[in-house]
Amino acid sequence: MKEHLNPEDTALVIVDVQNDFCHEDGACARRGSDVTAAQAIISQLQALIDTAHGNGVPVVFIQMTLNDKTVSDAWSKRMEENPIAVCEKGSWGTEFYKLSPASEDIVVEKHRYSAFIGTELDMILGNLKRKSLVITGVATNVCVESTARDGFMMDYHVTLVQDACAGYDAELHDATCKNITNNFGLVLNAADIIEYWSSPVPMVG
Template sequence: MNQYLNPNETVLILVDIQNDFCHEEGACSKMGRDVTGAQEIIPQVELLMENAREINIPIVFIQMTQDEHTISDAWTNRPRPAGYTDPLDICKKGSWGTEFYKVSPREEDIIVEKHRYSGFIGTDLDMILRNLNCKSIILTGVATNVCVESTARDGFMLDYHVTVVKDASAGYIPALHEATFANIQNNFGMALETTEIINYWSKLKSMV
């Protein structure tokens, strides 16, 4: 487990914890998505952030934004829920919907802006992680089976040890949410609970 959770080589990543994905007045909720799961993960995310900071694990906030320069034909016409029309209805750059939901980066935290599902596509995330001497990434956020899993897969392909936090990730379709964890464990890395991660870090602290 140390190769996945070693504080000296690990970065905690928060994926798309933003108003449009989590808030009851955000775009996803207005399209009929049940966002209660996204809201319920916040205490676990905050607990992970608190414990990560205590042992100097860097924290990266992934922030989805869209504008007219990042919208392609394929992106516009991808499968979406009923009620979705304009791709700029979600996370339009500079809008309230792009703002973080109940989590706030500190000055020392890192914000990476993305325009596709994966936090690695078209961003500096890989460069940032390598400059932090990171070998392992711990992923939280929404949606489990879309942006979290896409980032996890790409992270694995780039040779990072990948952990997805089960009770700090949320999806809108329960079956797909749960399937992600099975898929990660079978092919890409680890799927753990918040307490498992924190308990492991606590044991390391007690040995110092």
């Protein structure tokens, strides 16, 4: 676990915990998605954030935004059967859901599923000398998994927090957790990470 969770090497990444993805009045709920799992991870996320702050682990909030300059033809046609706009830049839907970045936290805007595509995330992590990512957020099998896969392919140690990420289909959430375990990194619970970061003596693992 040291390679994946050492506070001096690790960043906590929170993907797309925004009104359109989590709130009962957001775009995904209006499409018919069940957002209760997304809402249920907030307490674990806040505990992780608090522990990260207390142990010098940078916290990076990923925020999806879209406008006419970032929506391509391919992107706009990906869900033609249910074309409700999501995360329009400047809208209530883009605001974070029940979480507020602290002054020292970093916010990275993205325009595609992966937080590494077309963003400064890799440069920021490099400047912070971070080589390990603890990844959380919404939706597990879409933006979270896309970010985790790209992070691994860019040679980061990846840890997915299975009870601090959520999707709209439990089977797809579980499939991503299994896929990460088999191919891309560790899958742990928030309590495992909090215990490791809070231990006065680094635990062997």
